[in-house]
Amino acid sequence: MTVVSVAKDYGLALRQVELAHGGQRFLGPLSLTVAPGEVVTVMGPSGCGKSSLLAFVCGTLDPALTGAGRLLLNGAEIGDRPPEERRIGILFQDDLLFPHLSVAGNLAFGLPPEMRDRKTRRARIEEALAEADMAEFYDRDPVTLSGGQRARVALLRTLLSEPCALLLDEPFAKLDVALRARFRSFVFDHARAQALPTLLVTHDPQDATDAGGPVLEIDAAGRMLATKTPRLSQSGPHHS
Numbered sequence: 001m002t003v004v005s006v007a008k009d010y011g012l013a014l015r016q017v018e019l020a021h022g023g024q025r026f027l028g029p030l031s032l033t034v035a036p037g038e039v040v041t042v043m044g045p046s047g048c049g050k051s052s053l054l055a056f057v058c059g060t061l062d063p064a065l066t067g068a069g070r071l072l073l074n075g076a077e078i079g080d081r082p083p084e085e086r087r088i089g090i091l092f093q094d095d096l097l098f099p100h101l102s103v104a105g106n107l108a109f110g111l112p113p114e115m116r117d118r119k120t121r122r123a124r125i126e127e128a129l130a131e132a133d134m135a136e137f138y139d140r141d142p143v144t145l146s147g148g149q150r151a152r153v154a155l156l157r158t159l160l161s162e163p164c165a166l167l168l169d170e171p172f173a174k175l176d177v178a179l180r181a182r183f184r185s186f187v188f189d190h191a192r193a194q195a196l197p198t199l200l201v202t203h204d205p206q207d208a209t210d211a212g213g214p215v216l217e218i219d220a221a222g223r224m225l226a227t228k229t230p231r232l233s234q235s236g237p238h239h240s
């Protein structure tokens, strides 16, 4: 999908974001804008505040921590809205699929609550599974799936909620190398196709390279070091 002529205030913007614990700032101030379809990679040493930053953006910051600064999604302030109203999808290292529900049952949790009609819900789930080449998995029990298949189901569940932005917290970390490469493309292709501004937290430089967007580096003191554009992967430029 071509992402062209994007209006200036479209995307996800963080303005002077700071995070603190016990009155002590550990991250920020940090300002950045993620354009629709762009993947910005956030890297930095363990404990510098990467996961907390994502939690702040989606409104689920640990109550022991405090956050300040403005958050704008497509020009609208979202910082004072509850998580369920922010329209932000998040994907973690652990896929958090419900083991007692089928794949379809898990995906149903992703659907917007207003989509109540049973037939429409089923059709939407079938469509999403078909898109991911997983049509035959509808009734499967998640424990019978491979790591890569589980990861794809978790991503589909997130995307079914029709988010306006995507946050990825090391979603590839538990996958083996081959799967990791495939799932990475799957995620980035979806983010681009749906023009989702995407923040990716990772420790793996290859993730950043494949993401193709700017890299935000945070140092151990929680300061923004630099953003740089990584060299493009063999798959070529992503904004075509």
Ligand SMILES: Nc1ncnc2c1ncn2[C@@H]1O[C@H](COP(=O)(O)OP(=O)(O)OP(=O)(O)O)[C@@H](O)[C@H]1O
Residues within 6 Å of the ligand: 021, 026, 044, 045, 046, 047, 048, 049, 050, 051, 052, 053, 062, 064, 065
């Ligand atoms: N509930 C909490 N109470 C106190 N401190 C916390 C709490 N949650 C997080 N922190 C602290 O906030 C800081 C940031 O943690 P965070 O998990 O965001 O780091 P991270 O960069 O994502 O680390 P990693 O790369 O290891 O996942 C750390 O110093 C951590 O100890």
